[in-house]
Amino acid sequence: MSTHTQAPAALVLAKAAAEKKYPARMPRHGNASLYRRVVIGLLTIAVLAPVGLIVYQSFLTAAFFSPRAQFGLDAYKYVFTDRNFYKALGTTAIFSFGMVAIAVPLGGLLAFLITRTDIRGRRLLEILVLVPMFISSIVLAFGYTVSVGPTGFVSLFVRGILGFVPWNIYSLPGMILIAGLSHVPHVYLYVSSAMRNLPSDLEEAARTTGASIWQVSRDVTLPMVLPALIFAAALNILLGFETFGIPLVLGDPNGIMVLTTYIYKLTTLFGTPTYQLMAVVAVVLILITLPLVWMQRKLLRNARKYAAMGGKGARVATLKLGGSGQAIALSIIGFWLFVSVALPIGGIAVRAFVDAWGEGVNLLDHLTFANFDRMLEVPSLVRGIVNTVLLSVVGGAVAVGIYLIVGLAGHRNWGLSNTVLDYIVLLPRALPGLVIGLAFFWVFLFVPLLTPLRPTLVSLFIAYVVVGLSYGLRLLQGTLIQVAPELEESARTTGATIGRTWKDVVIPIVRPGLAGAWALIMIIFLREYATGVYLMGAGTEVIGSLMVSLLQTGAMNTIAALSLISIVLTGAGLALALRLGAKIHD
Amino acid sequence: MNYTISARSAVFAVGTALMTAFAAAAFAQDVPAGYPAGYADVIAAAKEEGTVSVYTSTDAAQSQKLQDAFTKKYGIKIAYNDLGTNGAYNQVISEAAAGQTTADVVWSSAMDLQMTLVQEGYAAEYASPETGHLPAWANYKNMLFGTTVEPVGVIYNTKALSEDKLPKTYADMIAFLKDNKAELQGKVATFDPEKSGSGFLHHSNDARNRSDFWDLAKAMGEDGAKIYSSSGGMKETVVSGENVIAINIIGSYALDWVKESPNLGVHFASDYTPAFSRLALITRDAPHPNAAKLFVDFMLSAEGQSLLAEGGLPSVRDDVTAGLNIKTLNERVGGGLKPIAVDEGVLEYMEPTKRVQFLNDWKAALGR
DSSP: OGGGTTOHHHHHHHHHHHHHHSOTTSOSTTSOHHHHHHHHHHHHHHHHHHHHHHHHHHTBSSOTTSTTOOBOSHHHHHHHTOHHHHHHHHHHHHHHHHHHHHHHHHHHHHHHHHHHBOOTTHHHHHHHTTGGGGSOHHHHHHHHHHHHSTTOHHHHHHHHHHSSOOOOSSSHHHHHHHHHHHTHHHHHHHHHHHHHTSOSHHHHHHHHTTOOHHHHIIIIIHHHHHHHHHHHHHHHHHHHHHOOHHIIIIIGGGTOOOHHHHHHHHHHHTSSOOHHHHHHHHHHHHHHHHHHHHHHHHHHHHTHHHHTTOTTTTOOOOBOOHHHHHHHHHHHHHHHHIIIIIHHHHHHHHHHTBSOOSTTOOGGGGBOSHHHHHHHHOHHHHHHHHHHHHIIIIIHHHHHHHHHHHHHHHTTOOSHHHHHHHHHHHHHHHSOHHHHHHHHHHHHHHSGGGGGGTTSHHHHHHHHHHHTHHHHHHHHHHHHHTSOHHHHHHHHHTTOOHHHHIIIIIHHHHHHHHHHHHHHHHHHHHHOOSTTTTTOOTTOOOHHHHHHHHHHHTOHHHHHHHHHHHHHHHHHHHHHHHHHHHHHHO | OHHHHHHHHHHHHHHHHHHHHHHHHHHHHHSOTTSOTTHHHHHHHHHHHOEEEEEESSOHHHHHHHHHHHHHHHOOEEEEEEOHHHHHHHHHHHHHHTTOOOOSEEEESOHHHHHHHHHTTOBOOOOOTTGGGSOGGGEETTTEEEOBOEEEEEEEETTTOOGGGSOSSHHHHHHHHHHTHHHHTTOEEEEOTTTOHHHHHHHHHHHHHOTTHHHHHHHHHHTTOEEESOHHHHHHHHHHTSOSEEEEEEHHHHHHHHHHOTTEEEEOOSSOEEEEOOEEEEBTTOSSHHHHHHHHHHHHSHHHHHHHHHTTOOBSOTTOOSSOBHHHHHHHTTSOEEEOOSSGGGGGGGSHHHHHHHHHHHHHHHTO
16 A cells, blocks of 8 residues: 555655756756657646636636527626525535544644654554545535434434434534544645655654654654645645535535535526526635645645755654554544444444434334345446446556656756646646546547547547546656666666657656556546536446436436445455555565 | 248247237327327337436425336436536436436426426427317426425324314414414424525415415514525424424325324315316427327326325326315315416516515515
């Protein structure tokens, strides 16, 4: 599982170290600059086509393909004078910051415990803490309603003891808590990779002078990983702005609206879809992202001074937790896992095997396989499962290839094209999947050469690759940066071209890492739901998007069965990742 | 040698003749009774096209029987796209603008969006031989056909409420919601007209027909009603006891749910039960126009209507005996069935200022 260990923050350190050795004055020629420009250029087109279409649409008065469409700022006027927009914006901000306030400290703490201390069962924990990240938020939210909703089985159990249910998940605090806990892995991922690269001499020195383990973590480790923490916070704010499933399922009934559900509402508000208004909100989301990327780049540049602490800090001695320390640490992690994994998955699992639940319903009386039986009778649902597996397994593998090509183009590349790459990568992440999926639908419909691809899985695949870009590319970049620059340099000095160096040195070294990356991207593709809503058609159904379309009629039995299947598939992917990843470790 | 050859060719000739005869007979059998003689050509052309693409908001599970029977009967494949009401509308207008029409038949419960498609010229005119069996309100200018009649009703949790306590009429419901504020607080569910096209249709149709609709809305607001975007979602909360009653939901689904769900009851006001209809149209540039005609005819035929009714979508024809039909449904709901006519009336609230006004009034009534 070390494929993800080198996510950006650590990448920064490695990159900064490499930059010192390998400065910008490296000869331009022979550095595959043509290859780099072509690849980054193509990627830019793939990302900017849908994004540009959205920006263009926002300045029109009707759908861009309508003969009535004219240039105008009417859409901006409407959105910026709509009370509900500001309400949604405010709620989104509270939601995102609240989520960060929970996810960052917890994620940082988990990273510290797992990378810097001798906590028990670390190998297993490293995988387990990532699980919440792999469940789509719509499945997650749905699972919570069954277990801890007002009449969920856990709620009823607690009410039996206390006489009341001490929580309400259909509230903003409830949503924040759930989103915060489920985003802990995103923080963990970045912070833990930064922590792994820290030399442990400073911590040891602090320990020997009598500092407690918490003092060490606060005064020594924390300042050193601050850039990673800040970056993780920024990324999570972005993710918070983009979250759809949790507000849709938990916020909606009580009228709690965030920007993504506001966009969703714009599809029906005026009877016919008002694309220009959706586009304006999407542009707002893009504008929020840009400063975040800028900040990230600035942080990465400044990170060099932190990296100066030591270049070869591979040796990590772990801090001893001691008996009670172990117990406290493990129970914190255990409780968090219970809340963010066991409760939602338990809810889904129960719901999939019953046809009714709640107050006065004995679950045992309603045990049934009918949800699955009925699902198997409907060809489109069965096809959805097959397509999803196909897209994740085969598509995931091809995606790794594409990300590798892009990754190589950005590998030890410090030019303008790399700046472009940094911005391009995060753009699709800023847009709600629903909107980017719609934009891709139009691209495939209106761009002449692409039209034959629309009714095929290829259109979904391309959209997935773009949506998964930020995650997938970071994964690959992390793997690539692990190749010691000396190896590449020695190849180059003995006369190998850069292409040859990549082919014979870099790729063979990262190959095991690619397998791990494949498994993780597979999972990301498995859980995707919003992107396919507009793109899928008869024959190209996928589980996630089928669930969204079933949600409109409220076929909960089928949704539950599909959710469980998606979780089982994710579990299989994770097991595979573990097997493949384990090889890299040793 | 010669002999054998000629014998063979004789056998071959006879065989061919027989096969042609069979084929002709098969064609003849296919043309349903009462259809024009020229219909055999439509069937032949449709078979040639081989497939029909349906854009719909109806979950595949509900229409699987219809699909299977159609494919079995004619050997024509159905590309079934369950896109939701907005998805279907969006894809149709986008494809038409790109000159890439893929949809042959659009079959959606959003009566207003379907009528918009017709008004904006996306639909083809087709005088289906089955129209004679449809009520007059269910055929709009031979372009838009009502295929079902689905009542709007109430579901309730039987542990919390009993049938005899439920209000009999629309006016009683308003009083009931007002009189039981304490027990019902935060436990009333209804459709969100902002997020759900069906919800908008149900509420706005009430507003068109009932002067006391806003009293109902205010009464729901006083009970702290929660809003949902699907009937199924509301059912889940009523069964689980999270809500006690859900108002203005799709009653035909509910009639099926109560058969297997515990704690769940369905109820209709005896004086006023509006019903919407899933509307079908053939697209103007349908790539498979004959298969589209065949599919629409099949959907409206006694056979197709029976299969839909068995799947829980009551028939608009009163001569269909499987499941519920418009007549038996009216009896089931207490005699107050008022189908929403397929006419320009459904467009009343598509006018933006009127729509915004309606939604603002709705939010004000609900106290949001």
